[in-house]
Amino acid sequence: MTGTEDMAGTARDRPEDFLTVRDLRVHFPTDDGLVRAVDGVSFRLQRGRTLGIVGESGSGKSVASLAVMGLHSGGPARISGEIWLDGEELVGASAERVRRLRGAKMAMIFQDPLSAMHPFYTVGAQIIEAYRIHNDVRRSVARAHAIDLLARVGIPEPASRVDDYPHQFSGGMRQRAMIAMALSCDPELLIADEPTTALDVTVQAQILDLIRELQAEFHSAVIIITHDLGVVAELADDVLVMYAGKPVEYGSATDLFDLPQHPYTWGLLGSMPRLDRDRSERLLPIPGTPPSLITVPPGCAFHPRCGHTDAVGTACREKVPELTEVAPEHRIACHLGAAQRERIWRTEIAPKL
Amino acid sequence: MSTPEPGGALLSVSGLRKHFPVRRGLIRHTVGAVKAVDGLDFAVTTGETMALVGESGCGKTTTGRLLTRLLEPTAGSIVFDGHDITHLSQSRMRPLRRDIQMIFQDPYSSLNPRHTVGTIVGAPYRLQKVRTEHGVKRAVQELLELVGLNPEHYNRYPHEFSGGQRQRIGIARTLALRPKLIVADEPVSALDVSIQAQVINLLADLQDELELTYVVIAHDLSVVRHIADRVAVMYLGTLVELADRDSLYAAPRHPYTVALMSAVPIPEPSRRLQRDRIRLTGDVPSPLNPPPACRFHTRCWKAQPVCRQTEPPLVELTPGHQVACHFPEDVPPATPAG
Numbered sequence: 001m002t003g004t005e006d007m008a009g010t011a012r013d014r015p016e017d018f019l020t021v022r023d024l025r026v027h028f029p030t031d032d033g034l035v036r037a038v039d040g041v042s043f044r045l046q047r048g049r050t051l052g053i054v055g056e057s058g059s060g061k062s063v064a065s066l067a068v069m070g071l072h073s074g075g076p077a078r079i080s081g082e083i084w085l086d087g088e089e090l091v092g093a094s095a096e097r098v099r100r101l102r103g104a105k106m107a108m109i110f111q112d113p114l115s116a117m118h119p120f121y122t123v124g125a126q127i128i129e130a131y132r133i134h135n136d137v138r139r140s141v142a143r144a145h146a147i148d149l150l151a152r153v154g155i156p157e158p159a160s161r162v163d164d165y166p167h168q169f170s171g172g173m174r175q176r177a178m179i180a181m182a183l184s185c186d187p188e189l190l191i192a193d194e195p196t197t198a199l200d201v202t203v204q205a206q207i208l209d210l211i212r213e214l215q216a217e218f219h220s221a222v223i224i225i226t227h228d229l230g231v232v233a234e235l236a237d238d239v240l241v242m243y244a245g246k247p248v249e250y251g252s253a254t255d256l257f258d259l260p261q262h263p264y265t266w267g268l269l270g271s272m273p274r275l276d277r278d279r280s281e282r283l284l285p286i287p288g289t290p291p292s293l294i295t296v297p298p299g300c301a302f303h304p305r306c307g308h309t310d311a312v313g314t315a316c317r318e319k320v321p322e323l324t325e326v327a328p329e330h331r332i333a334c335h336l337g338a339a340q341r342e343r344i345w346r347t348e349i350a351p352k353l
Numbered sequence: 354m355s356t357p358e359p360g361g362a363l364l365s366v367s368g369l370r371k372h373f374p375v376r377r378g379l380i381r382h383t384v385g386a387v388k389a390v391d392g393l394d395f396a397v398t399t400g401e402t403m404a405l406v407g408e409s410g411c412g413k414t415t416t417g418r419l420l421t422r423l424l425e426p427t428a429g430s431i432v433f434d435g436h437d438i439t440h441l442s443q444s445r446m447r448p449l450r451r452d453i454q455m456i457f458q459d460p461y462s463s464l465n466p467r468h469t470v471g472t473i474v475g476a477p478y479r480l481q482k483v484r485t486e487h488g489v490k491r492a493v494q495e496l497l498e499l500v501g502l503n504p505e506h507y508n509r510y511p512h513e514f515s516g517g518q519r520q521r522i523g524i525a526r527t528l529a530l531r532p533k534l535i536v537a538d539e540p541v542s543a544l545d546v547s548i549q550a551q552v553i554n555l556l557a558d559l560q561d562e563l564e565l566t567y568v569v570i571a572h573d574l575s576v577v578r579h580i581a582d583r584v585a586v587m588y589l590g591t592l593v594e595l596a597d598r599d600s601l602y603a604a605p606r607h608p609y610t611v612a613l614m615s616a617v618p619i620p621e622p623s624r625r626l627q628r629d630r631i632r633l634t635g636d637v638p639s640p641l642n643p644p645p646a647c648r649f650h651t652r653c654w655k656a657q658p659v660c661r662q663t664e665p666p667l668v669e670l671t672p673g674h675q676v677a678c679h680f681p682e683d684v685p686p687a688t689p690a691g
Binding site: 056057156170171172173200201202203204205206208209227228229230231232233234236253254257258267268269270271272273274275276279280282283284285286287289290 | 408409515516517518545546547548549550551553554557572574575576578579598602612613614615616617618619620621622623624625630632633634635636637
């Protein structure tokens, strides 16, 4: 994968990157065969910036983020590649070392706060526990810190709500409490896995604003994982689009939304009804369904659902396309030639979006 | 059974209420009630798609279950196709179930994992004792084909299908008895974006082909704009705005609708900072003890003393556009009213 190495090579030359992931692979051996959940993903992230990882279910976006957090250890996953967090390599590091970093230097917000929080302990106790693992402080100090955090994320009457159990919070408040927990040790990397999928739009807008404010305040690096292109457009500076465990497009958010280059990204944009455009009579769905990760189609994994394979010939079915740079800081993995892509985008895709 | 002429009301609902009693103590005496649905009036015309939108807890799902009579209304009336079905018993309701069917949100829990697709889709024929011309198997295979599934998959089990395909199986089962009205509760919200678009298009095609009437319950305003002809916005068990799709999306009049629309993320990063977003603070109040008078006043930026004292009635401000607010938003001058 010369493309990925190219990119990783450039990444090496940029010391300001806080997180660098290079050719990450996470494979799970199962009875039915090897599941290549993540198969060669590379990206990098600076402090104060936000990376959006977009993909459908089974595209490997959550598995990749769990690998960064070191949450596959002890399981059957086979991980290869490199993850550099602030100059420290994590794939080869000991589980104990990663555990010390987790919570202190990197933290995660999960999709469903009801199952991510322990129903048996109060919200406060769970924040205090996390804080005291990484900081040698008295219980009362940690409790004051927890109340501060709950106030910071907008929980009303934090001094009394700190003793509530998760079920006493509404969905939006639980998500805020999760964010408070994640922030308890001022992590420099925050991974949010579908943070608003379970929430209503008005609450979603509040949580997205909160993440944006906290990022500005703590100058942390944020990875937001979602299937919702609207959420990505709200938050992300850079976007990585994944399909069947592989990156298919990687570029700045503006490039990706204004001049998307990969047929899968076109498909995603065409599938979503949009409030900011005139209503179209019909949506333009991507035909077919995402492939099983055990029997990934040969060649480009997207070719059975792609409408533009005729323009290429047999390469789509035979050769895995590499992620290559097509414009500055804009990479795609597609066999279509630049002129063909430009023509298809201009004549077929852009007028219908 | 009488068939109303196109354009007539297939379903009309007035003063519909559903209160769930809250019981406490040893003798389970009633201490209060969750007012899940608290006074709805609307009508659904033959052939149209009407959408009920709102946040979680606004009573939209309860409304759907009342319309299909899976729940017993506390008050009000539901008239379907000339029959008053408000308090019909199970057995009296059964023949009418042919005409009212439901599509469920979760394609995983709404299909029996131990039954084959053939059994699942063929169940309505058996339950209603309907004779099919060339046998049940043939009829089921035609249905599978209609919803875009391979008819040879008749003997497969639900776990062999993806989420989108399962939703198609659910839709095939719904269509078996050629219903007049389909109540779809969040039909696409559990699906991936690319699959969501396929199912939305399928629902539209089926409506054209089979002259169906839909009541769609959804929370996603962009999906609703795509599929609905008329939209009813609910808040805490009441309707706050009911209007034609174009009129509602061009010029929402109720502050809650305005806030809902401005909260929808727009997939255009360059416009991120220019947007004028109305931020609602807090959560939806509990339906156990909803705020008095206008229920939105606790979160409304336009609230005046009158909003806390008098409940605003749902009134028609322009033809086809009803709003329940003391201080509705003005129609922008560029937009022709109505």
